[in-house]
Amino acid sequence: MHSIFARINNTSALLSSCMMALLAAIALSTLVFTARPEGNVSVASVQVYSGNTRRYATKRQDLAFVDFNITADFAPLFNWNTKQIFLYLQAEYNTTTGIKNEAVIWDRIIRRKEEANVNVIGKNKYNLRDLSTNFKNAPPASYSLKYNIMPYVGALTYGEAARTSEPVAFPPRKTRV
Amino acid sequence: MFTEELKAFRRLGFRHVLLQVLNFASVIASGLMIWKGLGIVTNSESPIVVVLSGSMEPAFYRGDLLFLTNPSSEQYKTGDITVYKIPGAEIPIVHRVMETHDVPKSIDIRKYTKSKSKSKPQPGEDSKQDNQLLLTKGDNNYVDDIELYQGLEWLEKKHIVGKVRGFLPYVGYVTIAMNDFPQLKYALLGGLGLLALIQRE
16 A cells, blocks of 8 residues: 555546546536527528529539528526537428428527627528429428537537528529519 | 566566456446447437538538437427438538438338339338438528439438537547548557556456
């Protein structure tokens, strides 16, 4: 019990057990928080144009361009174990052929509580396209704002903050001006 | 330093050495059992992975440890962070799902997965299963992963190793260091082996 080797052995064992206990305590303590933030999503307009697919430059594909308004407050989700919150706005619809689609059209990362109040009038960052090359089989889509809390230590949690009150239809394709 | 140990070995005999080797082997075997057991419980071939690239910053940095599950009955949703492996690529990639298209059993999914290599379905692969087509993107990348797919249009469930459930920072940096400096790996293994053999308890 008095050699250097034994001392190092005991100290490092104690250090690692305390570290594990601390990390477990941090991870479990955040389970106490059950805040569910509320928000509002509304879609101002949807337009469908014909564009090129990214991989095959000569293949045509219908793309939908969405303008939307989002307001939400995510401050209640921030605690000592929150590293960042990943927000994403997605379009959901089930085609008449039976395929269920969900596509993220906009996202944002919030890293501090001061930025947690979200008020965005924007348009889609990412291309919204259907598996088939057009939106003829696509019924009106709902748009929902979801979030993912990423902790410093522990389990990832997901939730939904807002949803459009009624589905928004895809208009027929316009030829480019 | 070793004369004391060598005298002890001569006194205790060859059986003692064999016993030490057996102890060593049973430690390794139980470690392997725990790893494979964890793989069965989570239904993933590799339930704990280390983040290798910076494409998911600021959420995951190089060296973070991720815990995965791969529920076979559950469909993946947008926003899930998945680890996938493209056949032909060695390293698994950790990115977030941006699009999901759930194709029911009645539709043949091969209509939509016109990959550049037009291969027939392998025996054992049922193309009439309830399947999903996925598109992923790293948080720190500007564009989605289509260039990483090596000819595939979409990812399917069979490419996914698992979905990230939990996270431990920095712990995995040891494996990255061992990969970048292989001498460190040999030194560590050699040192552990030596320690196990010369321990007398």
